[in-house]
Amino acid sequence: DAKTTQPPSMDCAEGRAANLPCNHSTISGNEYVYWYRQIHSQGPQYIIHGLKNNETNEMASLIITEDRKSSTLILPHATLRDTAVYYCIVRGGGSEKLVFGKGMKLTVNP
Amino acid sequence: DTGVSQDPRHKITKRGQNVTFRCDPISEHNRLYWYRQTLGQGPEFLTYFQNEAQLEKSRLLSDRFSAERPKGSFSTLEIQRTEQGDSAMYLCASSLQAISTDTQYFGPGTRLTVL
Numbered sequence: 586d587a588k589t590t591q592p593p594s595m596d597c598a599e600g601r602a603a604n605l606p607c608n609h610s611t612i613s614g615n616e617y618v619y620w621y622r623q624i625h626s627q628g629p630q631y632i633i634h635g636l637k638n639n640e641t642n643e644m645a646s647l648i649i650t651e652d653r654k655s656s657t658l659i660l661p662h663a664t665l666r667d668t669a670v671y672y673c674i675v676r677g678g679g680s681e682k683l684v685f686g687k688g689m690k691l692t693v694n695p
Numbered sequence: 696d697t698g699v700s701q702d703p704r705h706k707i708t709k710r711g712q713n714v715t716f717r718c719d720p721i722s723e724h725n726r727l728y729w730y731r732q733t734l735g736q737g738p739e740f741l742t743y744f745q746n747e748a749q750l751e752k753s754r755l756l757s758d759r760f761s762a763e764r765p766k767g768s769f770s771t772l773e774i775q776r777t778e779q780g781d782s783a784m785y786l787c788a789s790s791l792q793a794i795s796t797d798t799q800y801f802g803p804g805t806r807l808t809v810l
Contacts, residue, residue: 621801626784626804627803627804628803628804629786634798636796672737676796677796681728681750682753683730683788685737687735
């Protein structure tokens with residue numbers, strides 16, 4: 586079973602920041618938080634991952650709380666092309682596979 | 696573009712037929728994964744290889760499924776005696792083994808429809 590909880594859906598206005606929450610209250614010390622997204626009928630796309638510290642790349646920022654029980658993916662300026670299902674995944678502890686939940690559908694509106 | 700590639704992209708077959716899918720990983724990635732995704736669900740892990748060795752198989756991988764990675768490069772996934780329940784998107788991913796964690800990159804998938 587997935588070790589994360591995400592709301593089923595969220596809307597965001599184009600050009601605004603999209604803040605996507607994820608709860609992972611049972612995360613272990615050596616487990617990473619990964620984010621992927623999937624645009625309809627395509628393979629999942631890697632976005633970002635982190636362990637303890639906040640991370641930023643050209644796509645997004647990842648904010649992990651100090652107790653590591655939750656995180657937020659931030660898309661700083663959402664565009665229509667960011668409409669997708671976003672998956673928050675906890676991985677590590679010797680397990681190589683990704684365990685996907687149902688994810689969260691983000692809809693960016695014009 | 697040197698991402699993960701999968702062939703074919705779409706496959707329609709009749710129940711009882713055998714099908715084979717191919718995955719070409721990112722060059723020099725030594726790990727290769729297969730996942731299956733049905734409508735409205737997230738991808739589910741099937742199996743993974745490190746080089747040519749198949750190291751883990753899911754209980755989802757019934758006896759009708761077999762995966763190979765003969766030379767540690769491309770991989771094939773074969774489904775024998777297909778059933779309508781096998782209809783799904785079959786996804787391949789690859790990664791480069793690392794000390795701490797490795798990132799999996801996915802291909803576009805093969806959509807299988809069993810009539």
